[in-house]
Amino acid sequence: MRTVDVRVAAQSLGRLVDQVRDSGESVTISTPGGSSAILMSVDEFDSLQETLTASTQPGTLEELAQADRDYAAGRTISGEELRVRYGLPERRRKHRSSRTEGT
Numbered sequence: 871m872r873t874v875d876v877r878v879a880a881q882s883l884g885r886l887v888d889q890v891r892d893s894g895e896s897v898t899i900s901t902p903g904g905s906s907a908i909l910m911s912v913d914e915f916d917s918l919q920e921t922l923t924a925s926t927q928p929g930t931l932e933e934l935a936q937a938d939r940d941y942a943a944g945r946t947i948s949g950e951e952l953r954v955r956y957g958l959p960e961r962r963r964k965h966r967s968s969r970t971e972g973t
Contacts, residue, residue, distance in 0.1 A: 871895065871896055871897065871898055872895070872897050872898070873897070873898040873899075873900050873906075874886065874897055874898070874899055874900070875899075875900055875901075875902075876899050876900065876901045879897075879899045879909070886909065887909070890909050890910060890911050891911045891912070891913075894911055894913065894914055896908050896909060896910040896911075896914065897909045897910075949961065
């Protein structure tokens with residue numbers, strides 16, 4: 871994970887946000903005093919929140935262990951099959967930046 875000084879981040883925040891969103895790679899923003907914060911994409915944040923929520927639900931670890939056993943035994947289906955089976959929408963396309971260099 872890349873680290874950026876808070877003064878540099880403030881001067882190029884728009885470009886930094888675009889880079890984080892497009893690459894999916896989080897950035898640590900540091901201050902001279904040693905404190906820091908993380909800039910991450912909304913997709914990455916949502917994924918992290920889902921993981922945290924799922925990991926606190928009873929039975930999740932057991933279900934994951936069963937899924938690992940099913941996978942090892944070749945009992946799998948495609949993502950498309952899952953979407954059809956459960957009526958889920960098509961997979962989202964990643965949003966590309968319309969921001970141009972220098973703005």
